[in-house]
Amino acid sequence: MNKVPLFLCLFLFISNFFSPSLSEKCNPQDKKVLLQIKKALNNPYLLASWDPKTDCCDWYCLECDLKTHRVIALTMFSDDRLTGQIPAQVGDLPYLETLLFRHLPNLNGTIQPSIAKLKNLKTLRLSWTNLSGPVPDFLSQLKNLTFLDLSFNNLSGSIPSSLSKLPNLLALHLDRNKLTGSIPESLGRFKGNVPDLYLSHNKLTGTIPASLGNLDFNTIDFSRNLLEGDASMLFGSNKTTWQIDISRNMFQFNLSKVEIPKSLSRLDLNHNKIFGSLPQALTGAELQFLNVSYNRMCGQIPVGGQLQSFDYSTYFHNRCLCGAPLESCK
Ligand SMILES: *[C@@H]1O[C@H](CO)[C@@H](O)[C@H](O)[C@H]1NC(C)=O
Ligand SMILES: *[C@@H]1O[C@H](CO)[C@@H](O)[C@H](O)[C@H]1NC(C)=O
Ligand SMILES: *[C@@H]1O[C@H](CO)[C@@H](O)[C@H](O)[C@H]1NC(C)=O
Ligand SMILES: *[C@@H]1O[C@H](CO)[C@@H](O)[C@H](O)[C@H]1NC(C)=O
Ligand SMILES: *[C@@H]1O[C@H](CO)[C@@H](O)[C@H](O)[C@H]1NC(C)=O
Ligand SMILES: *[C@@H]1O[C@H](CO)[C@@H](O)[C@H](O)[C@H]1NC(C)=O
Ligand SMILES: *[C@@H]1O[C@H](CO)[C@@H](O)[C@H](O)[C@H]1NC(C)=O
Numbered sequence: 396m397n398k399v400p401l402f403l404c405l406f407l408f409i410s411n412f413f414s415p416s417l418s419e420k421c422n423p424q425d426k427k428v429l430l431q432i433k434k435a436l437n438n439p440y441l442l443a444s445w446d447p448k449t450d451c452c453d454w455y456c457l458e459c460d461l462k463t464h465r466v467i468a469l470t471m472f473s474d475d476r477l478t479g480q481i482p483a484q485v486g487d488l489p490y491l492e493t494l495l496f497r498h499l500p501n502l503n504g505t506i507q508p509s510i511a512k513l514k515n516l517k518t519l520r521l522s523w524t525n526l527s528g529p530v531p532d533f534l535s536q537l538k539n540l541t542f543l544d545l546s547f548n549n550l551s552g553s554i555p556s557s558l559s560k561l562p563n564l565l566a567l568h569l570d571r572n573k574l575t576g577s578i579p580e581s582l583g584r585f586k587g588n589v590p591d592l593y594l595s596h597n598k599l600t601g602t603i604p605a606s607l608g609n610l611d612f613n614t615i616d617f618s619r620n621l622l623e624g625d626a627s628m629l630f631g632s633n634k635t636t637w638q639i640d641i642s643r644n645m646f647q648f649n650l651s652k653v654e655i656p657k658s659l660s661r662l663d664l665n666h667n668k669i670f671g672s673l674p675q676a677l678t679g680a681e682l683q684f685l686n687v688s689y690n691r692m693c694g695q696i697p698v699g700g701q702l703q704s705f706d707y708s709t710y711f712h713n714r715c716l717c718g719a720p721l722e723s724c725k
Contacts, residue, residue: 420464421451428487429457429466435482441474460490467515468493480504481521486512492539495520506531506545513537520544522568527551530569535560544568546593554594556581564588570595570616577601578622583609595619595640603628614638618663622646627653632676634658642666642686650692655680665689673697673716688712695724 429451433442444455451466452459458468466488471477478501485494486509494513496502497520505528506521516537527549534543535557543561546568553576554569567590574597582592583606591614599620608628614637615629622644629639632654638661650664651671661684662677672694673687682701686709693715696702707720717724 419450421459422463422465425459425466425488425490426451428484429454431484431487432469432482435484436477436479439474439477441471441477458493463490465490467491468495470495470497471499472497474499475501477501478503481507481510481526483507483509486510489513489515491516493518496524497521498523500525502526505529506550508533510534511536515539517563518542521548523547525549529553530555530558530572530574532557534558537561539563541565545572547571549573551575553577554579554582554599558582559584559586561585561590562587564590566591566593568593570597572597574599578603578607578617580604580606583607585610589613592616612636616640617644618642620644624648630654630656632656637661639663650674650687657681660684662686670714673702678702685709687716690714692716696721 433445456471460467477499491513502524511533522544529552532555541563550572556579559581570593589610593616595616595618602624611634618640625648626646627648630653634656635658636656640663642663643666646667649671655676659680663686665686666689669690675697678697678700689712692713696718703719710716
């Protein structure tokens with residue numbers, strides 16, 4: 396008796412395998428485009444499950460909408476053997492909400508212009524690849540984007556000021572590229588959401604536009620660039636900022652006057668030319684991490700809060716900071 400279900404199972408499997416048309420949910424146009432993408436990438440091993448005889452909604456590296464069965468996510472990651480460029484056909488999957496090419500060291504060329512057609516895109520992650528060329532202006536047309544991650548690539552040129560036109564953006568990751576030029580003034584004019592801004596490990600120059608002071612960021616990471624001048628506008632007692640990292644730049648401003656938000660949890664200022672003294676309000680913040688080393692600060696380290704729980708390397712290499720955990724003030 397218990398052979399019947401096994402037989403049924405086998406039958407269903409075989410019939411499914413040989414006549415996909417009976418039960419295939421995949422949209423035929425999407426399937427055609429996916430097979431073109433596979434071909435354009437030289438049939439990589441990563442896409443071995445993309446067999447034309449099977450339902451494309453069952454293939455790896457993608458996801459279909461449960462109701463419409465249109466392809467809504469294309470996610471290719473972690474394959475050294477995948478070589479070539481992002482195929483133009485990705486722009487012909489009109490219902491895509493997520494496009495991800497990640498940890499693909501041999502993916503090269505520029506950011507594919509046909510991505511501009513993907514008006515439903517919410518998440519675009521092209522990171523840890525060998526993509527080069529500019530951060531394209533057309534990204535500002537993708538009004539539904541909430542998450543834009545172009546980090547860990549070989550992108551060059553400047554940050555397009557049009558990115559501030561993305562009304563729903565929650566996070567912008569342009570870190571670990573070769574971006575030059577200054578931070579556009581427009582980034583202080585995000586309407587609606589204020590995105591987390593990751594611009595670290597580039598070659599950005601100039602000063603931070605004053606307009607950024609108007610925004611209540613959650614996270615700012617401008618570390619390891621060539622930025623200079625004032626960064627005090629990033630702070631403010633009324634903000635709810637959680638993390639500020641401006642380490643390894645050439646910032647030069649008086650920290651004494653800065654208003655520390657109570658919410659501040661991580662503050663990294665190391666390797667700049669920041670002067671003045673540590674504000675008393677640092678003792679009232681919920682600091683988990685602090686590094687102000689290699690600056691030009693003076694005076695007593697305020698006593699209280701978390702400030703004495705950090706070791707001397709948080710404070711060392713300043714002009715004349717003193718008090719615990721450094722040597723006591725004379
Ligand atoms: C990235 O591409 C450059 C040429 O554009 C090449 O020299 C380099 O080896 C590539 N890097 C990797 C990790 O493949
Ligand atoms: C991409 O890399 C291949 C070698 O892996 C190279 O032949 C080709 O010129 C590169 N293309 C671009 C646009 O860098
Ligand atoms: C954003 O996506 C919704 C569907 O999720 C769509 O109706 C709308 O047209 C998209 N917005 C834009 C600007 O294309
Ligand atoms: C970035 O591209 C340059 C050529 O534009 C190349 O020489 C270099 O190897 C690339 N870097 C990486 C990390 O692939
Ligand atoms: C902070 O908020 C309070 C109350 O909303 C306001 O009176 C004060 O001017 C604000 N301070 C700054 C520096 O914006
Ligand atoms: C920094 O600002 C404080 C407070 O306004 C002031 O007393 C101090 O002299 C300034 N430090 C320097 C080095 O300009
Ligand atoms: C602070 O930064 C300096 C310079 O990078 C480093 O040597 C030190 O270990 C750091 N200390 C902490 C506590 O992060």
